[in-house]
Amino acid sequence: MEAYQELAKITKAIAHPTRLRILEILGQGEACVCHMTHLLGQRQPYISQQLMTLREAGLVRDRKDGVMVYYSLTCDCVGDVIASMHRLLRATGVEVEFAPTPLAPVSGCPCPVCGGEGSCSV
Numbered sequence: 001m002e003a004y005q006e007l008a009k010i011t012k013a014i015a016h017p018t019r020l021r022i023l024e025i026l027g028q029g030e031a032c033v034c035h036m037t038h039l040l041g042q043r044q045p046y047i048s049q050q051l052m053t054l055r056e057a058g059l060v061r062d063r064k065d066g067v068m069v070y071y072s073l074t075c076d077c078v079g080d081v082i083a084s085m086h087r088l089l090r091a092t093g094v095e096v097e098f099a100p101t102p103l104a105p106v107s108g109c110p111c112p113v114c115g116g117e118g119s120c121s122v
């Protein structure tokens, strides 16, 4: 059963609306906390908390660059997992629309990827 417990642990880390959104954003490439904060319209401590859960589960990793901390997916396969979950949801008969994640630059985002000064220190 241990293997299934490990599988359940990683599934639980994924199974949260904000963490699913974060994983979709990171599917486009690495991003800093302020970029995700900006895209999701949530407060930074909240996003950092969700990122910590994802990192503890081994789903994301971080990279420091000066004052900036960039997050990325540990495995590209996360994108496949989420795509499969979308298919599964449709197969269960739930009809919902998913808005595509906007690509950088995101207007008003201060991160360097969006052309800002990178003023978001964490």
Ligand SMILES: [Zn+2]
Residues within 6 Å of the ligand: 034, 035, 038, 104, 106, 109, 110, 111, 112, 113, 114
């Ligand atoms: Zn940005």
